[in-house]
Each structure stands twice: as C-alpha cells, then as structure tokens.
Amino acid sequence: MSKITPAEFEAIAKHRVPIVGYLGIRIEEIGHGTATARAPYREEFLRPGGTVAGPVLMALADFAMYAAVLSRIGKVELAVTTNLNINFLRRPGRKDVLASARLIKLGKRLAVGQVDLFSDGEDDLIAHVTSTYSIPPL
Amino acid sequence: MSKITPAEFEAIAKHRVPIVGYLGIRIEEIGHGTATARAPYREEFLRPGGTVAGPVLMALADFAMYAAVLSRIGKVELAVTTNLNINFLRRPGRKDVLASARLIKLGKRLAVGQVDLFSDGEDDLIAHVTSTYSIPPL
Amino acid sequence: MSKITPAEFEAIAKHRVPIVGYLGIRIEEIGHGTATARAPYREEFLRPGGTVAGPVLMALADFAMYAAVLSRIGKVELAVTTNLNINFLRRPGRKDVLASARLIKLGKRLAVGQVDLFSDGEDDLIAHVTSTYSIPPL
Amino acid sequence: MSKITPAEFEAIAKHRVPIVGYLGIRIEEIGHGTATARAPYREEFLRPGGTVAGPVLMALADFAMYAAVLSRIGKVELAVTTNLNINFLRRPGRKDVLASARLIKLGKRLAVGQVDLFSDGEDDLIAHVTSTYSIPPL
Numbered sequence: 300m301s302k303i304t305p306a307e308f309e310a311i312a313k314h315r316v317p318i319v320g321y322l323g324i325r326i327e328e329i330g331h332g333t334a335t336a337r338a339p340y341r342e343e344f345l346r347p348g349g350t351v352a353g354p355v356l357m358a359l360a361d362f363a364m365y366a367a368v369l370s371r372i373g374k375v376e377l378a379v380t381t382n383l384n385i386n387f388l389r390r391p392g393r394k395d396v397l398a399s400a401r402l403i404k405l406g407k408r409l410a411v412g413q414v415d416l417f418s419d420g421e422d423d424l425i426a427h428v429t430s431t432y433s434i435p436p437l
Numbered sequence: 438m439s440k441i442t443p444a445e446f447e448a449i450a451k452h453r454v455p456i457v458g459y460l461g462i463r464i465e466e467i468g469h470g471t472a473t474a475r476a477p478y479r480e481e482f483l484r485p486g487g488t489v490a491g492p493v494l495m496a497l498a499d500f501a502m503y504a505a506v507l508s509r510i511g512k513v514e515l516a517v518t519t520n521l522n523i524n525f526l527r528r529p530g531r532k533d534v535l536a537s538a539r540l541i542k543l544g545k546r547l548a549v550g551q552v553d554l555f556s557d558g559e560d561d562l563i564a565h566v567t568s569t570y571s572i573p574p575l
Numbered sequence: 576m577s578k579i580t581p582a583e584f585e586a587i588a589k590h591r592v593p594i595v596g597y598l599g600i601r602i603e604e605i606g607h608g609t610a611t612a613r614a615p616y617r618e619e620f621l622r623p624g625g626t627v628a629g630p631v632l633m634a635l636a637d638f639a640m641y642a643a644v645l646s647r648i649g650k651v652e653l654a655v656t657t658n659l660n661i662n663f664l665r666r667p668g669r670k671d672v673l674a675s676a677r678l679i680k681l682g683k684r685l686a687v688g689q690v691d692l693f694s695d696g697e698d699d700l701i702a703h704v705t706s707t708y709s710i711p712p713l
Numbered sequence: 714m715s716k717i718t719p720a721e722f723e724a725i726a727k728h729r730v731p732i733v734g735y736l737g738i739r740i741e742e743i744g745h746g747t748a749t750a751r752a753p754y755r756e757e758f759l760r761p762g763g764t765v766a767g768p769v770l771m772a773l774a775d776f777a778m779y780a781a782v783l784s785r786i787g788k789v790e791l792a793v794t795t796n797l798n799i800n801f802l803r804r805p806g807r808k809d810v811l812a813s814a815r816l817i818k819l820g821k822r823l824a825v826g827q828v829d830l831f832s833d834g835e836d837d838l839i840a841h842v843t844s845t846y847s848i849p850p851l
Binding site for chain 4 (some may be wrong): 587591592593594595597598618619620621622623624626628629630631633634637638652653655656657658659660661662663666
C-alpha cells in the first residue's frame with residue numbers, strides 16, 4: 300500500500316512543482332513502490348520528425364519516479380534525483396505518453412527505480428529510464 | 438567554425454521545438470562542436486527545497502547538445518537523442534542556469550558529448566550530463 | 576529462436592574474447608533476444624566488504640548482452656558496446672553471479688537491452704544494467 | 714594533497730582487490746581528488762576487431778575512480794560504486810590504456826567523478842565514464 304494517496308501527491312505536484320502542471324503531467328496510479336504518470340498530448344510537445352520531444356519524456360519519467368519513491372517513504376518532499384539515465388528507443392507518435400515507474404531498491408539513503416515509457420494504447424517501449432533518488436536524513 | 442549560426446538555430450528552436458520556447462531557453466553561443474544555452478530563472482522552475490527542478494536542467498542540457506551537434510553536421514533537424522545520463526551534483530539557487538556542451542566524439546552515425554551545468558555567476562557544477570545523438574543517414 | 580547456438584557463442588567467447596575465459600564466465604542459455612550468463616564464484620573476485628567486485632559484474636553483464644544481441648543478428652562478432660550504465664543495488668555474497676539480458680529494442684544500427692544481475696539462488700537484484708550495442712553495417 | 718599515498722593504495726589493491734592485480738592494472742598517480750591508472754597491454758585483453766575489450770576499460774575506470782575517492786576521504790576501503798556510466802568512443806589499439814579520474818563532487822554520502830580513457834601516447838578519448846561512489850557513514 301502506498302504511504303501517500305494520489306490526491307496528496309497531486310497536491311504536492313500542483314503547489315510545489317509548477318513545471319509539472321505547466322506540462323499538464325498528472326499522476327494516474329500510485330502503488331507500493333510503483334506509480335504511473337501521464338502527459339496528455341499537446342502540439343507544443345512536438346520536435347522535428349513529428350515526435351514528442353525528449354525533455355517531455357524525461358520530465359514525465361522523473362515525476363513518475365518521484366511518486367514511486369514517495370509511495371514508500373511518505374510525504375518526504377525533499378527527496379531529490381541524483382542520477383537519471385534514459386535510452387530513447389522509438390519515436391513516440393502524436394499521443395499521450397505514459398510512464399510506469401517501479402522501485403528496484405529502497406535503501407536508507409538511496410532509492411533506485413526503472414521507468415518504462417509508452418505511447419497510450421501501444422505496446423512497444425518508447426523509452427527506458429533508470430533513476431536514483433537521494434533520501435534526506437530524517 | 439559552426440555549420441549553423443545562432444540565428445539559424447534559434448529559428449529551428451522557435452518554430453520546430455516549441456517546448457524550448459515554452460521554457461524560455463535560448464542559445465548563447467555556438468562554436469565548433471560546442472554550444473552554450475541559458476534558462477533564464479523563473480519561479481515556475483522551482484521544486485521543494487527552493488531549487489530548480491531537474492527536468493528544467495535536463496531540457497536545457499539536451500538543447501545545448503542539439504546545438505553542439507548541429508554546429509558540426511549543419512541543419513540536420515532529425516538528429517535525435519538516443520541516450521542521456523545526468524548526475525545532479527548541487528542544488529541550483531534562484532538564478533539563471535547555463536549549460537555548456539562539448540562534443541567528445543563525432544562519428545558518421547553517433548555523436549557523443551558532455552554538458553556542464555552551472556548557476557549563473559557561480560563556479561561549481563550543479564549537474565553533469567553525457568549524451569548521445571543519432572545522426573540520420575544522408 | 577536464437578540465430579546462434581550456445582556452442583557457437585561459446586566458441587567465439589573462448590577463441591575471440593579471452594578475458595571472458597580468464598574470468599571463468601560462461602553462457603547458460605540463449606533465446607530470442609535473451610541470454611543468461613554465469614560467473615562461477617572465485618575468491619579472487621572479492622573486494623573489501625567481502626563482496627564481488629564491480630568489474631566482475633560489469634564484465635558479466637556486457638557478455639550476457641553480447642549473447643542477447645547475437646541471438647538476433649547472428650554471428651556478427653564486430654557488434655560492440657557503445658554505452659553501458661550500471662546501478663549497483665545490493666552487495667553480492669560469496670556466490671555465483673547470474674546475469675539475465677533482454678533486448679528492449681533492436682534497430683538496424685543499435686540494439687538496446689537491460690540486464691538483471693542476481694546472486695545464485697537469491698531473488699533480490701544485486702545490480703541492474705542498461706546497455707547499447709552498435710551493429711556494424713552489413 | 715592526497716590522503717592516501719600511491720604505495721598505500723597499491724597495498725589495498727594488491728591484498729584486497731585481487732581482480733585488479735589479475736588484470737595487471739596499476740596506479741600511476743594520485744592527487745587531490747584525481748588519479749591516473751594504467752592497464753599495460755596484454756593480448757588476452759583483445760576482442761573481435763583487434764581492440765581492447767570493454768570490461769578491461771570499465772575495470773580500469775572504476776579502479777581510477779576508487780583511487781580518486783580515497784585521495785580525498787583517506788583509507789575508507791568500504792566506499793563502493795553505486796553507478797557507473799560509460800560511453801565507448803573509439804576502438805583502442807594494441808597499447809596500454811590510461812584512465813584519468815577526477816572528482817566533480819564530494820559530498821558526505823556520495824562522490825561523483827568523471828574518467829577519461831586514452832590509449833597510451835594518443836590524444837583522442839577512447840571512452841568516457843561518469844561514476845558515483847557511496848561513502849559509508851563514519
């Protein structure tokens with residue numbers, strides 16, 4: 300079970316991380332060390348080739364990881380990304396993008412997870428992320 | 438010497454990558470396999486801790502790399518990021534962020550570079566990026 | 576089905592990549608874009624903390640990916656790693672290490688995969704790798 | 714100035730990290746947050762294409778980083794790699810490989826550095842590494 304509800308997390312996002320609202324990103328589901336986020340399609344996200352720009356995917360993945368981390372440690376807003384590695388695999392079409400994050404390690408000081416990114420309704424991964432968050436001392 | 442002028446690059450950015458204009462990112466300098474980009478400070482970039490959100494730094498770094506790549510291969514808009522790795526080192530303050538990109542390899546198919554990120558007027562790195570672009574066949 | 580048999584792959588490894596034999600690494604299984612490799616435990620692999628040294632895990636993961644790539648493209652020895660990212664998650668004990676690789680993208684020029692590393696007989700990941708191979712033009 | 718001498722570091726390497734001796738890797742210089750390591754050329758390091766195998770480069774880079782970290786924190790053997798990202802840039806020839814590591818951040822809990830890898834006597838980078846070490850609580 301998550302230590303934070305989607306509504307609590309949306310409140311953090313809305314009031315404390317305006318860039319996320321700015322991009323229209325929202326959380327879909329938060330589990331026990333898992334979370335799914337969505338970036339509803341906007342024409343402003345496109346880059347040459349008619350595909351969604353990389354920074355949108357990176358922002359979405361980072362946000363999904365933040366939710367997955369807080370699902371385990373509770374409302375610790377000051378958890379911060381220390382490393383993010385993304386491989387872009389296929390060019391996403393003109394569709395919503397979904398990011399599904401899952402922790403693969405939760406230590407006292409570091410949380411590591413991976414994030415799969417998909418175009419809505421499609422099966423093939425468009426990008427794959429691994430990311431580390433630093434958890435502040437209590 | 439660059440195969441693309443800052444003005445030509447800004448035109449691509451403005452008309453073809455709206456997310457960049459959306460974030461207010463602009464190019465400062467383009468050299469021979471190098472480029473510097475700036476994200477002028479906005480309150481909307483903050484995240485908990487009073488620091489600039491990671492996705493802003495990632496967008497800025499990716500954009501600086503795009504300029505560094507095009508400085509060598511010319512106006513090849515379809516060059517795309519295949520991998521980006523970022524280490525967040527220090528929390529940036531409420532200042533403009535600068536990203537300085539430099540190619541470390543330019544092959545026929547792949548370009549690899551590194552990007553140093555700083556807060557304006559400060560010496561310590563706030564983040565370090567390595568990134569690979571795929572160059573489309575001519 | 577794999578385009579290369581474990582025996583064919585072992586022959587490449589034995590005759591063409593001596594470092595692998597040097598470390599005692601061997602292939603366990605090759606599927607369709609998947610492969611599992613094993614590093615039988617040796618005292619020489621230890622580092623301070625009584626744990627298996629990182630370079631052993633990196634060599635093992637890289638080798639498993641090589642097999643996964645060749646399982647799809649056949650005996651293309653000149654496929655080479657262009658990027659490898661590893662997160663070390665838990666300290667492996669004094670046991671064999673297993674690496675399970677799986678391609679997540681196979682393009683004409685690049686193959687991307689992930690590798691999960693485990694201590695033999697245990698469930699928790701000890702390390703997670705993403706890696707890109709460059710496929711030479713035919 | 715370094716908090717550890719090359720001789721002290723070589724003693725750790727020799728007695729505590731046998732894989733390093735196994736590969737013939739040795740330290741050349743240790744500074745203040747910097748270190749250079751060398752892998753003297755051996756035929757056993759080759760892989761198809763007549764080039765030095767990736768795992769040798771990764772082991773060398775990791776070892777150089779270990780020395781750079783200990784140069785700042787002293788003889789803390791239990792410092793361990795948490796993340797390593799390598800981009801392979803050019804195929805090294807049949808020569809010694811040199812790895813030059815430099816810390817770009819030293820915090821209480823994490824040290825981050827980059828490592829440039831060269832073939833002995835050549836100017837072009839053959840690989841570039843960024844890496845994070847976790848520093849154990851005192």
